[in-house]
Amino acid sequence: MDKRSLEENFFKFLMIASTALIVAVLSMILLTIIIKGLPHLSWAMFTQTPKTCYYLGKEGGILNSILGSLYLTGGATILAFLLSLPITLYLNVYAKKGSKLAYFTRFTFDVLWGIPSIVYGAFGFTLMLVLGLKCSLLAGMLTVAFLILPIMTRSMDEVIRMVPQPLMDASYALGATRFETAFKVVVRQSLPGISTAVLIAFGRGIGDAASLIFTAGFTDSLPTSLFSPVATLPLTIFFQFSSPIPAVQGRAYAAALILTIIILSISIISRLMTKKFTRHIVR
Amino acid sequence: MTRFFQQFLNFEKIRILKDRFAEKSLFVFMLIFGLALFLIILVLFLRTHPIHTMMTLPNLLFSTVWKPSKGLFGFLPFIAGSLWVTGVAMAIAIPICLLTSLYLVEYAPAKLRELISPLIDILAGIPSVVYGIWGVLAIVPFIKNYLAPLFGISSTGYSIAAGGIVLAIMVFPVIIHISVEILKAVPKDMKDASLALGATKWQTIKHVVMKRAMPGIVAAIVLALSRAFGETIAVLMVVGNVARIPKSLFDPAYPLPALIANNYGEMLSIPMYDSALLFAALLLLLVVLYFNIISRMILSGSKWSSYYYG
């Protein structure tokens, strides 16, 4: 065997090893969470709020944080959607091709995407002080909305940009204004992509803890008002995991399992939706 | 058949007004959020002002004394902690990700590729708290019981090494995702030309593919670097959080994001503390911003611009 193929085989071995390592790590993470979490999973976790002495290992559940997370992230996703859809439509329908402003906006959103969530948390906290808002569902919602806005906008932008120009021209040729073309043709054409973008953003938002530490607070009761603190899954996991009591730690694993399942199902749903929604799509 | 259209001249006007109105308001809208970045920087900057009246910038950045109750805010231990953890993470992630991406694009059978790419997506979706828990359960004991003793050092396991390993895994999807796209975009003709000259596949990869894909891969790495630099919860859970300049891989460290996250409770009780923590946030933001801009510049300046900016 000559030196050339020796080198090739050596690197090929390394490549396969790296790939296998990554797959192994992923399976290890998932297995750890399942093995640790499954025994502690109980119906009560989904149906009850924490009772007295819950954090000492007594009974109760984490319904408060499951609902809290869903409300908070749901609200944030809706807010972010209401902002990012118009922005993306402007970028792709109104802005002229090669417009400096559109380029600059895309660049900004890319950079915003890269900002760590802890910074959004700190920023949200500062804004709260300015606005006189306490740790609350609303404050958390606004912060997460800010956090996922760039993700949603750029993912939507990538999809809406794929809408063929002749399709838009066809609508213009029928006498449609850009506004009508944007909402009746462009949005429909890119619906699967838009819903995927929304789901991706939701998944990112529901798993994030760092932005909520300062802004959402924590509580044992169910979320009732926009202006009261709210419990969220990632923080519940984080706090319970730091407990020295095994039963409480066990619940952290179970909660982590729940959160992971929620996020994985979202990604599966978004894949399925992409398939289902392509009925009307022109390729 | 055409007559009924002519009755709607008025209607026509309304439609056009709607369009104009939408254009103007969407424009304003986009401008506001396009400027959000500057707003964030500005707000953080204004709020960190008090601390600058107390300490000079070099003092803040290079002093090692962190005693908030005495009004001493030296950020060096935290900056060092962040640099160490990020450095270790990148040292682990770069070779593994490059090898994997090359394997997936150049060697792996199509079936395997289709199987692995959703797995990478799953890796990207796992929340950081879960990474943190896994780190504590798997990596920390591994370092305490096997890795540190191997070097003859005793360690609690909560260390830079643990933080670095967890972070490396977290940035895998970032690097692999972009690298794969970049490698796929290398024209087949280019590879064929090299193969036709008698080069082996590996030589082609080494001399042609890598050379062509380099800017894109560098950009992917810089992007991952900035992601790692700002990651909070997972790192905080495994890194030990001791405000000292670390001396070895198995020492605990205290990166900037962990500092901010851990001290939110006391933030308002000690004077200047909030200002100091927001300074940390600003620092984080500016570093990440810098990396991001570099990476996007590389991507948009090179042939890969079409990948990002169409």
Next chain:
Amino acid sequence: MESKGHIKVENLSVFYGKDQALKDISVKIPNKKITVIIGPSGCGKTTLLKSFNRLLDPSDNIKVTGQVLVDGEDIYGPNVEVTRIRKKMGLLSQKPYPLPMSIYDNIAYGPRLHGERNKHKLDRIVEHFLKTASLWEEVKAKLHSPASHLSVGQQQRLCLARGLAVGPEIILGDEPTSALDPKSSQHIEKRFLELKQQYTIIIVTHILRQAKRLADYVLFLYMGRLIEHGPADDIFEDPQEEITKEYIRGIIS
């Protein structure tokens, strides 16, 4: 009314950035005839066609000088509502682009935009124009299924019906048969020959034989210039310019 549907081009030049795509074109398009624009590829045929309904508008970096007069009105004038101009013209593109909605909604899209809400009227419009495009028999049972499920040939006829449903006086076709199989092409060509009773039709094509089959009037473009124009028989039988002769004899293409 004689001036209806009348397109007149005066000294039209179009620039893409620094490149000049059309050079000083002046021509009158005859009414209720099929005008065919021919010429080698890249000579500006499509650009000229698109300039008629201002579809050159959306993309940046395009400069238009000179005038395109539709019914005596300069459509590049400052106060012109582009939607009104476009409503006067139906467009068929090279590849059919059905809108992402059902067959019915595709046809009803235009009338709805322009204010028609009455369900019965819409039903009548849809039926009428699908019949005009001779698509009705094939789709009447599945009006509410997605238009994207139709074959390409059916899609192109759908696009024709869709364009007619907004009540245009002019039909623009940009190589409208280039994506179709021979049978579907024939179908479309037959529609054009029927429609010229009521509409002014302008078609771009690079197929010389198709031009001969359809044309009443011919424009020959070469490198952005209008070399020659006139009644089809004159141009095909007795071209005046050397370059036109070469093109028609197939020496250049």
